[in-house]
Amino acid sequence: MLGSDAVLRSLELEGVDVAFGIPGGAILPTYDAIARGTTVRHVLARHEQGAGHMAEGYARASGKVGVAIATSGPGATNLVTPIADAWMDSTPLVAITGQVKSSLIGTDAFQEIDATGITMPIVKHSWLVQDVEELPGVMKAAFHIAQTGRQGPVLVDIAKDVQEAEFDFAYPDEVDLPGWKPPTKVHPRQVREAALAIAAAERPIIYAGGGVLNADACAELRALVDSAQLPAVVTLMGKGCLPDSHPLNYGAPGMHGSKYANWALNKADLVIAVGSRFDDRVTGKVSAFAPGAKVIHFDIDAAEVGKIRHAEIPVVGPLKLALAQLAEEVRAVAADGCAARDPWLRQLEDWRAQFPFRYAKTDGQLKPQTAVEALRDLAGDRDDIIWTTGVGQHQMWAMQYLVCDRPRSFITSGGLGTMGYGLPAAIGAKAARPDATVVCIDGDGCFQMTCQELATAALERLPIVAVVLNNGWLGMVRQWQEMFYDERFGQTHLTHAVPDYAQLAEAYGCAGFTVENEDQLEDALSAAFTAGRSAVVDVRCDPEEKVFPMVPAGAAAVDVMEAPEEEVRA
Amino acid sequence: MTAHTISVRLENKPGALARVSQLFSRRGYNIQSLAVGPTEHSDISRLTLRVDCSEHSLEQIEKQMHKLVNVLRVTELRPDEAVERELALFTVNVSTDKRAELVALSQVAGARVADIGRDAIAFEFVGRPDEVEAFEELVRPYGVRELVRTGRVGLRRPSAGGRTTPSVQV
Numbered sequence: 001m002l003g004s005d006a007v008l009r010s011l012e013l014e015g016v017d018v019a020f021g022i023p024g025g026a027i028l029p030t031y032d033a034i035a036r037g038t039t040v041r042h043v044l045a046r047h048e049q050g051a052g053h054m055a056e057g058y059a060r061a062s063g064k065v066g067v068a069i070a071t072s073g074p075g076a077t078n079l080v081t082p083i084a085d086a087w088m089d090s091t092p093l094v095a096i097t098g099q100v101k102s103s104l105i106g107t108d109a110f111q112e113i114d115a116t117g118i119t120m121p122i123v124k125h126s127w128l129v130q131d132v133e134e135l136p137g138v139m140k141a142a143f144h145i146a147q148t149g150r151q152g153p154v155l156v157d158i159a160k161d162v163q164e165a166e167f168d169f170a171y172p173d174e175v176d177l178p179g180w181k182p183p184t185k186v187h188p189r190q191v192r193e194a195a196l197a198i199a200a201a202e203r204p205i206i207y208a209g210g211g212v213l214n215a216d217a218c219a220e221l222r223a224l225v226d227s228a229q230l231p232a233v234v235t236l237m238g239k240g241c242l243p244d245s246h247p248l249n250y251g252a253p254g255m256h257g258s259k260y261a262n263w264a265l266n267k268a269d270l271v272i273a274v275g276s277r278f279d280d281r282v283t284g285k286v287s288a289f290a291p292g293a294k295v296i297h298f299d300i301d302a303a304e305v306g307k308i309r310h311a312e313i314p315v316v317g318p319l320k321l322a323l324a325q326l327a328e329e330v331r332a333v334a335a336d337g338c339a340a341r342d343p344w345l346r347q348l349e350d351w352r353a354q355f356p357f358r359y360a361k362t363d364g365q366l367k368p369q370t371a372v373e374a375l376r377d378l379a380g381d382r383d384d385i386i387w388t389t390g391v392g393q394h395q396m397w398a399m400q401y402l403v404c405d406r407p408r409s410f411i412t413s414g415g416l417g418t419m420g421y422g423l424p425a426a427i428g429a430k431a432a433r434p435d436a437t438v439v440c441i442d443g444d445g446c447f448q449m450t451c452q453e454l455a456t457a458a459l460e461r462l463p464i465v466a467v468v469l470n471n472g473w474l475g476m477v478r479q480w481q482e483m484f485y486d487e488r489f490g491q492t493h494l495t496h497a498v499p500d501y502a503q504l505a506e507a508y509g510c511a512g513f514t515v516e517n518e519d520q521l522e523d524a525l526s527a528a529f530t531a532g533r534s535a536v537v538d539v540r541c542d543p544e545e546k547v548f549p550m551v552p553a554g555a556a557a558v559d560v561m562e563a564p565e566e567e568v569r570a
Numbered sequence: 571m572t573a574h575t576i577s578v579r580l581e582n583k584p585g586a587l588a589r590v591s592q593l594f595s596r597r598g599y600n601i602q603s604l605a606v607g608p609t610e611h612s613d614i615s616r617l618t619l620r621v622d623c624s625e626h627s628l629e630q631i632e633k634q635m636h637k638l639v640n641v642l643r644v645t646e647l648r649p650d651e652a653v654e655r656e657l658a659l660f661t662v663n664v665s666t667d668k669r670a671e672l673v674a675l676s677q678v679a680g681a682r683v684a685d686i687g688r689d690a691i692a693f694e695f696v697g698r699p700d701e702v703e704a705f706e707e708l709v710r711p712y713g714v715r716e717l718v719r720t721g722r723v724g725l726r727r728p729s730a731g732g733r734t735t736p737s738v739q740v
Contacts, residue, residue: 116585117588120585120588120589120592121592121593124637124639125638125639125640126585128584128585145639149637150637177639178581178642179581179638179639179640179641179642180639301637302633302636303630303633303634303636303637306626306629307630
């Protein structure tokens with residue numbers, strides 16, 4: 001068998017049904033193997049960054065490993081952003097790149113770049129394969145490492161002559177990785193300690209993050225919340241791991257989280273972190289974060305525990321197991337009595353009633369929040385909706401106003417904050433879940449970074465809906481300029497008019513709609529949902545609208561700023 | 571901030587050392603010295619790293635290193651439980667009339683003469699890092715032309731008892 005065929009056989013044996021990529025010189029033999037025949041569906045992207053984000057969207061929607069394929073040199077460098085994104089958000093991703101022939105490596109050959117070197121700080125592991133005999137073992141190890149322990153990206157860089165070499169293919173049954181031993185168990189004594197702390201807490205709060213989704217531990221989290229009546233806040237990356245409509249879910253804390261979620265987290269006496277990592281966008285000023293709280297930290301990655309905030313009770317291990325054991329222990333411990341928690345739960349309800357998300361409608365201006373609310377209402381109780389977003393104001397409004405009651409129904413770029421993530425991630429999610437209605441809520445700045453992938457959506461028959469909250473600006477940057485840079489709006493004005501998104505959509509074979517006022521909103525969104533092909537809705541909205549509440553960078557999270565009163569007179 | 575010696579058993583694979591050193595620069599830790607070489611197993615190398623950091627940073631360094639696929643074991647070598655040695659080469663200026671004096675001095679200090687030139691002598695010195703520094707002080711008045719140190723290597727003392735256990739259990 002040829003090395004190139006071995007790449008495809010390995011993907012097939014790993015259960016990969018879709019891969020995303022673009023061919024080029026150094027990966028040509030592998031694309032020839034694709035042309036010769038494989039059960040893997042290849043989705044042809046228009047830019048390697050798009051292919052990488054599609055693989056991420058696929059992974060986040062399905063829970064499986066995403067696969068992106070690119071050539072050497074610029075193909076590999078274009079994959080760097082998605083690899084970094086997958087690294088920051090712990091998304092399982094196998095990136096496969098072609099490399100120049102072994103004899104040319106190190107000579108600055110055409111399209112040669114040190115792909116393993118460039119990506120070293122942003123992968124769990126990587127390989128440069130220069131011997132075809134090593135290829136099956138490397139592929140096996142790549143998939144194993146990407147999805148075990150804390151999930152994340154790996155890179156397999158394969159010299160062109162390796163792809164062209166003939167050998168006897170045998171896929172190993174097991175990996176030979178003596179240095180890779182992610183935890184598979186949880187220390188029962190730590191779980192017991194955690195249960196005792198929970199029983200003693202008067203003001204406990206669960207702080208759940210994306211790790212719960214990755215660990216497939218949503219049912220266990222919900223069981224714990226229900227049985228122990230523990231209130232929870234859920235981060236941007238965790239959205240959907242506990243139903244947003246669950247009465248004990250207080251939503252997202254952090255820079256643009258609600259005041260009640262921030263207060264719930266910061267005024268607690270016990271913070272139970274579950275698959276979350278005390279990101280600066282959540283904590284605000286770390287020294288002022290949850291000052292009166294003891295911390296229990298559940299994580300699969302020992303290095304996250306105690307990294308930012310000391311954990312009095314660290315619990316390292318798989319969350320699915322840990323949360324199931326915790327629920328049992330809490331039940332056992334609670335039999336001996338629990339601290340009175342009703343005043344705290346009443347307090348949280350009071351705060352929620354007192355500080356809802358709010359914005360003012362003004363005549364003649366369509367507010368972006370209105371568009372998100374319309375989308376939320378259109379989705380209603382449907383269980384087939386997957387939302388994706390880019391990064392910025394629209395992402396924060398999506399976080400605030402969308403109701404996600406199912407795991408893997410909200411897909412966004414959290415840690416890296418990658419503008420341009422939303423559209424390709426939506427296409428990847430659609431490839432993973434063809435039955436789903438995939439809706440990308442995007443900003444106009446984000447959309448223009450990867451909008452060439454509309455061609456992929458159209459030609460690969462992966463219909464998605466992109467709703468561009470077009471305020472004509474790099475809105476979040478504009479917001480900071482207005483608030484912190486004396487309203488000097490340097491280089492943030494994109495204009496509403498260029499491009500004309502509806503025409504752009506039509507040019508790519510998609511349906512295009514333009515919404516200029518609230519009256520047109522519902523019809524356009526309904527039409528886009530039922531277009532039978534990919535659709536782009538250009539929602540022209542108020543350029544001056546800002547995201548509130550807001551914890552200014554470096555401030556204590558408890559000092560969250562509400563929208564100025566005059567701006568929210570409804 | 572305290573200086574710590576960390577001993578790392580590492581798979582002898584391409585790029586393995588780069589992954590370790592990259593991790594230090596990427597997370598902002600400063601390496602004072604790094605020595606690497608083969609061990610009793612041909613496919614395993616041992617790194618001895620000297621870092622100046624807080625206890626909190628040390629814990630982070632150890633945990634982050636454990637996540638590297640090529641890293642087999644990370645152990646802190648505590649001063650009272652470890653044998654630590656360093657090799658240094660010194661080229662010391664010396665005029666013909668002071669040669670005998672310098673050679674005698676170096677022999678008392680435990681150095682060996684590695685080469686003799688017209689106006690300089692090269693010494694090799696093996697010892698604890700503080701002894702290397704003491705020898706440097708000793709010959710400094712003659713004029714040290716060039717100096718190179720390997721950085722310390724270390725092993726746990728057999729007399730400290732027990733098997734070497736990883737300092738981070740994962």
